Amino acid sequence: MKKIKNVSIIGLGAIGGSYAAKLCDTDSIDFTVIADSRRIEKYYLNKLTVNRKPYDFNFVQPDNDGDYADLILIAVKYHNLNQAIDSVRKRVGPETIIISLLNGIDSEEIIGEAFGIDKLLYASCVGIDAVRTDNDIRYTTFGKLYFGERLNQLHTERVERVKALFDEAQIPYFIPEDMLKAIWWKYMVNIGVNQASAVLGATYGVFHTIHEAHELLDAAMKEVIAVSAKAGVSLGEEDIAEVHKLLGTLSADGKTSMLQDIEAGRKTEVEMLSGALREMGKKHGVPTPVNDTLFRMIRTLEQMK
Numbered sequence: 587m588k589k590i591k592n593v594s595i596i597g598l599g600a601i602g603g604s605y606a607a608k609l610c611d612t613d614s615i616d617f618t619v620i621a622d623s624r625r626i627e628k629y630y631l632n633k634l635t636v637n638r639k640p641y642d643f644n645f646v647q648p649d650n651d652g653d654y655a656d657l658i659l660i661a662v663k664y665h666n667l668n669q670a671i672d673s674v675r676k677r678v679g680p681e682t683i684i685i686s687l688l689n690g691i692d693s694e695e696i697i698g699e700a701f702g703i704d705k706l707l708y709a710s711c712v713g714i715d716a717v718r719t720d721n722d723i724r725y726t727t728f729g730k731l732y733f734g735e736r737l738n739q740l741h742t743e744r745v746e747r748v749k750a751l752f753d754e755a756q757i758p759y760f761i762p763e764d765m766l767k768a769i770w771w772k773y774m775v776n777i778g779v780n781q782a783s784a785v786l787g788a789t790y791g792v793f794h795t796i797h798e799a800h801e802l803l804d805a806a807m808k809e810v811i812a813v814s815a816k817a818g819v820s821l822g823e824e825d826i827a828e829v830h831k832l833l834g835t836l837s838a839d840g841k842t843s844m845l846q847d848i849e850a851g852r853k854t855e856v857e858m859l860s861g862a863l864r865e866m867g868k869k870h871g872v873p874t875p876v877n878d879t880l881f882r883m884i885r886t887l888e889q890m891k
Contacts, residue, residue, distance in 0.1 A: 615754075685707050694708055713729025856884040
């Protein structure tokens, strides 16, 4: 089995930066961060720190020629995905594997249209409570990366190659049999937790201590279950219970990425969360009143900054 040696990432937000740190600490691989000249200069002047450790990443600009990457991780915000696709083109070769660390349920499809779905492994970050403030990222729980082919009764060579890399880099992972259901489950987590936290200004702990916050979370997620049934994905009430178990593993003072975006005055990913769910609801004739309201509230909060 061919070893993964050349790894690149694009996007150094809370999630991307946390994964970049683990990969940078892995001596056996050639690890690079793809970024434009403006971002590179910013990181040279003020190094990114992850759990207080400064990182001097090896950067490469999108237009630079170089070796193809064995593995590319895409960790940008959803509204920057098309730009990221253009930025990684020169690193994508015949045998390159691409993994998306984005939220939502359609980033793999978008990347697959650009490079071929045969280059994609499906993935979903679960349980990481990373928070980025300026150039400082901190997390208490790294969580796991759920990844694999769409179906994983047997592991393909591509999955085994990435598994071996993650073992070496000490990146926790899980390979579910039904990866599509796993992606929809994480989508449900984000629909509930990310959006409710954004409109309430709530840390993770609020959902344990305030009943009404818990109810809002569940109401938003139940609409995902209703839409998923029409999409052929078998989410159920038991999957909501798993969300609350996950919340119990996160720092009570931790903040979702969407709340961090609202507080920093950045554009959120609401279009790929409740925005996409509303469109699917209309397509399948499933009402989504809670997510209709969350969408309007978050779009308003974005424009108030």
